[in-house]
Amino acid sequence: MNATFSALAEPNRLQIVELLRHRPLPVGGIAERLRMRQPQVSKHLRVLSEAGLVQVRPVAQQRIYGLRAEGLKELDDWLKPYRTMWSDRFLRMDEVLRELTSQKKASKGKKDGHHK
Amino acid sequence: MNATFSALAEPNRLQIVELLRHRPLPVGGIAERLRMRQPQVSKHLRVLSEAGLVQVRPVAQQRIYGLRAEGLKELDDWLKPYRTMWSDRFLRMDEVLRELTSQKKASKGKKDGHHK
DNA sequence: ACATAACATGCCTTGACAGGAATATTCCTG
DNA sequence: CAGGAATATTCCTGTCAAGGCATGTTATGT
Numbered sequence: 433m434n435a436t437f438s439a440l441a442e443p444n445r446l447q448i449v450e451l452l453r454h455r456p457l458p459v460g461g462i463a464e465r466l467r468m469r470q471p472q473v474s475k476h477l478r479v480l481s482e483a484g485l486v487q488v489r490p491v492a493q494q495r496i497y498g499l500r501a502e503g504l505k506e507l508d509d510w511l512k513p514y515r516t517m518w519s520d521r522f523l524r525m526d527e528v529l530r531e532l533t534s535q536k537k538a539s540k541g542k543k544d545g546h547h548k
Numbered sequence: 549m550n551a552t553f554s555a556l557a558e559p560n561r562l563q564i565v566e567l568l569r570h571r572p573l574p575v576g577g578i579a580e581r582l583r584m585r586q587p588q589v590s591k592h593l594r595v596l597s598e599a600g601l602v603q604v605r606p607v608a609q610q611r612i613y614g615l616r617a618e619g620l621k622e623l624d625d626w627l628k629p630y631r632t633m634w635s636d637r638f639l640r641m642d643e644v645l646r647e648l649t650s651q652k653k654a655s656k657g658k659k660d661g662h663h664k
Numbered sequence: 665a666c667a668t669a670a671c672a673t674g675c676c677t678t679g680a681c682a683g684g685a686a687t688a689t690t691c692c693t694g
Numbered sequence: 695c696a697g698g699a700a701t702a703t704t705c706c707t708g709t710c711a712a713g714g715c716a717t718g719t720t721a722t723g724t
Contacts, residue, residue, distance in 0.1 A: 441556075446549070449571040453629060458671090459670070470670080471715080473671095475712080478673095489639045490720095493671075493721045494721095495671065511646070513569060515624065557693090560682090587685085588682075588684085590701060591683090594703095609699060609701075611699045611700080611702095647676085
């Protein structure tokens with residue numbers, strides 16, 4: 433999961449992913465449209481590939497890179513637990529505030545005395 | 549958007565987010581549970597905050613950090629366009645294969661001649 | 665087999681960033 | 695106001711990763 437975020441953290445890599453969203457492309461095609469040099473593109477694709485975000489398919493001497501559904505689905509799955517945050521009520525921050533009053537089993541046993 | 553990925557790319561930062569998913573916590577609480585030193589936690593929280601992933605709420609001399617729905621929703625929105633990939637058919641990689649045959653306006657006009 | 669196209673790799677240099685330790689800041693309490 | 699708790703900030707150092715450039719690799723066509 434961490435590899436996924438690391439991979440997408442690089443601006444150029446993120447661009448590549450967004451570019452491949454439309455259609456798969458050969459390395460040269462990517463370099464051309466993103467104004468990058470071929471070697472760097474290859475390197476980035478390597479990282480994206482190891483993160484499971486893209487997949488290759490050799491055609492003659494070119495390699496067609498395309499997005500890999502599985503990889504992006506993982507990201508989507510990771511987000512699931514959080515999704516309730518904006519669909520659900522909210523983060524009940526207050527509930528915790530009182531737990532804080534005691535913080536570290538009551539400093540000196542003064543103020544209010546609560547249990548648990 | 550890039551800031552979001554960069555922020556989550558750091559292992560400890562990702563852990564912090566996952567920890568705050570359960571409940572908001574003060575800096576010390578985070579440091580304690582993740583076995584990290586307070587200064588580093590503060591730094592990470594700073595990054596997460598600038599990425600809009602967490603929000604603070606001062607309580608006495610402690611700062612309660614909690615997730616920020618807006619931030620995570622952005623990530624969710626970013627994913628939307630890709631979501632069709634695994635729910636929809638697939639990435640029609642083949643469709644492109646033939647576009648490749650011509651690649652660069654037909655090298656020498658040989659092989660098969662297709663339109664569009 | 666040779667020339668060439670399309671990529672992948674390796675090496676080097678430079679810049680960004682995370683951890684460590686010390687210090688500054690803020691806020692509460694007596 | 696002094697003392698201390700909870701955080702934030704600063705400075706320093708080591709590491710890792712990205713770009714540039716040259717070169718290796720594989721596949722194609724003649």
